[in-house]
Amino acid sequence: MAMSKDYLESIIKARVYDVAIESPLEFAPNLSRRIGNKVLFKREDMQPVFSFKIRGAYNKMSKLSHAELERGVVAASAGNHAQGVAMAAQHLKCRATIVMPTTAPHIKVDAVTRRGAEVVLIGDSYSDCYQHALNLAEQTGATLIHPFDDPDVIAGQGTVAMEILRQYPDHIDAVFIPVGGGGLLAGMAAYIKRLRPEIKIMGVEPTDANTMYLSLKLGERITLPQVGIFADGVAVKQVGEETFRLCTDFVDDVILVDTDAMCAAIKDVFEDNRSILEPAGALAIAGLKAWATREGKQDATLIAIASGANMNFDRLRYIAEQAEMGExxxxxxxxxxxxxxxxxxxxxxxxxxxxxxxxxxxxxxxxxxxxxxxxxxxxxxxxxxxxxxxxxxxxxxxxxxxxxxxxxxxxxxxxxxxxxxxxxxxxxxxxxxxxxxxxxxxxxxxxxxxxxxxxxxxxxxxxxxxxxxxxxxxxxxxxxxxxxxxxxxxxxxxxxxxxxxxxxxx
Known part of the structure; x- marks a missing residue:
């Protein structure tokens, strides 16, 4: 595996823009005014697959040999990585099989199949799918595209940080990043801390899927017996080995938020830019608000990753009701x-x-x-x-x-x-x-x-x-x-x- 000192170069050289866009960094005037800080959203929900996951998936797959592409790829995913792999496979003209949990939103499953990938539904979370994906890779000779614990995937996700520092060269107090397996957090932390070590790197997890929080606290990777699936995009029982190593070195803290707080954050984003994030996509915004309140921050510049917008429409009724409670x-x-x-x-x-x-x-x-x-x-x-x-x-x-x-x-x-x-x-x-x-x-x-x-x-x-x-x-x-x-x-x-x-x- 690549050492952390190599990630700066790996991220700069990452091949993501064949399929990904440089997403905008947008000021959030309503939320900024309400909490007394300058808040900006990094709009990864505007990617072609409505999630940052296309970056890491394509960076990894673009490095596969012709023979490897001929044998196809396999992946385990709760949904967004699945769409990234499916789009990358479509672009590179290779076969893709995606193992997804039975709890994955239909909008994510349908999006994967529309791009020509085969979907296998099994288990309730990413961790339940992973072993089945490993078995498929062994049986077929396909390449397993890990959603987070792979240096090329981590480097691809790290390009989000590269864009932020280019788009906002002024003072930044903290960047808030959602955590599932830790690929986005690890890649962004490795890049930002190398160039701007004064910026605080804050991971954000749901209270019922807090595996990175507990792992960093205990100094070793732990496995949760079960995880909450409201934020299905981060429903991971164990973080990656490489992502944990990088987060141990570069992450300042992990903030935990509950379902009500995520619902309130979805409403915050809607009120500022009329877009609707999925729960995991709004996770960082919820963490930003919780941290600013906890620390009593005022007049700080805070950036949160709006990481995804793949949500079933029928969840909006519950989210709208819970948002008032969360706020x-x-x-x-x-x-x-x-x-x-x-x-x-x-x-x-x-x-x-x-x-x-x-x-x-x-x-x-x-x-x-x-x-x-x-x-x-x-x-x-x-x-x-x-x-x-x-x-x-x-x-x-x-x-x-x-x-x-x-x-x-x-x-x-x-x-x-x-x-x-x-x-x-x-x-x-x-x-x-x-x-x-x-x-x-x-x-x-x-x-x-x-x-x-x-x-x-x-x-x-x-x-x-x-x-x-x-x-x-x-x-x-x-x-x-x-x-x-x-x-x-x-x-x-x-x-x-x-x-x-x-x-x-x-």
Missing amino acids: QREAIVAVTIPEQPGSFRTFCKLIGARNITEFNYRYSCATEAHVFVGLSIQNRSEVVDLIANLASAKIAAVDLTDNELAKLHIRHLVGGKAPNVCNERLMRFEFPERPGALLNFLDGMNGKWNISLFHYRNHGADYGRILVGIQVPEQDDAAFKDFVKKLGYMHWDESNNPAYHLFLGA
């Missing part, structure tokens, strides 16, 4: 209020001008109601103050913002049948989404009828949607119709909807 812009609170007309309105008045993002409630007993509420906040201290204000009004509340069960499941399960509810009307309302609209709805009822069910979720659309169960005696039918008419909101009576009778009705 601590939403709090979840469980509130207990008296089961009586007008109590909802009293509670909303105590909330004040805060924007309600979610409101879930179903009648359970005759004396008290348990309400699941989401609120927009600027910082966590607001939640402490709100709970104290509610307590002074004799309303009990519990902060569930960091409760994974509440965030992932309970918020979708609040409801069920209420056998003791009588004269229930189920109404669906649609109204312009603006601050105060929810309180206006409750004020219009004026505490006349008891609310037995309430569901509201702010989806970021122009119109809000409420599902509400209201106990209306038959003799109040005319008054209720008049109330609905005066509200002026679009509405539908769902009292005869079969879904209501199957899952919610008395």
Whole structure:
């Protein structure tokens, strides 16, 4: 293997631009303003395969002999390296077989097959695929293209650092780099520390895939028994031997971030440049924010690698919901209020001008109601103050913002049948989404009828949607119709909807 002193020359001579572009280094004005530092994104998500992986794969494969290309190549990958190998094989006109985990996003699998490579799906992570790829290489005589633990691959990835130092010759405080097996981190660290040793090199890993963090801490490569797969691009159980050696010499620290922080970082990038990164692609941005907060940094120049954008569209719903949690812009609170007309309105008045993002409630007993509420906040201290204000009004509340069960499941399960509810009307309302609209709805009822069910979720659309169960005696039918008419909101009576009778009705 090449020694670290050779990497400067190897990176300068790396053959990547037959297929890769010199990606832009873009200023992030919104994020910079919010965290008080100058933040720049290295846009590797703009590569032809939407990831930096094409650099290392092509640099390695461009060095293969004609005979080796004739025998083909094989690779193990969670997705982005697979696309890099497939594109390189297409360019070099050689056969490629890619072993990918069964958990790989369809968008990555489809992208590989479209470039003419054969895909074999096996296991749950990169490490599960690697042994199978080794066996295939031995059986067929194909060359194994390792995604990270190969000097030529490391040198190819190191060209990202070469571009950064050329694009931004001014002072840089720190560069944040995502870590899976460590190829990108090792290559960039070896180059930057040789030329600009004062720049801090910060790796970033998910808390549930922290193999480089633990390996550097213990001074030896460790193998994790399992890894989280939300950031599938870095779902690696053991870092490479050569990458670990280089990172031991050149990396200043490894930052750990959770799923919520990655989701928030995806939103940060979208708000600055309208692009959508995959979780691993936003990992470095999440680490940059965490480090700046931890160190109390201000007016520093910080660069993060936006490393990939290969994500299934159907994950966006979850990411959008979790982003508010990751940025601590939403709090979840469980509130207990008296089961009586007008109590909802009293509670909303105590909330004040805060924007309600979610409101879930179903009648359970005759004396008290348990309400699941989401609120927009600027910082966590607001939640402490709100709970104290509610307590002074004799309303009990519990902060569930960091409760994974509440965030992932309970918020979708609040409801069920209420056998003791009588004269229930189920109404669906649609109204312009603006601050105060929810309180206006409750004020219009004026505490006349008891609310037995309430569901509201702010989806970021122009119109809000409420599902509400209201106990209306038959003799109040005319008054209720008049109330609905005066509200002026679009509405539908769902009292005869079969879904209501199957899952919610008395």
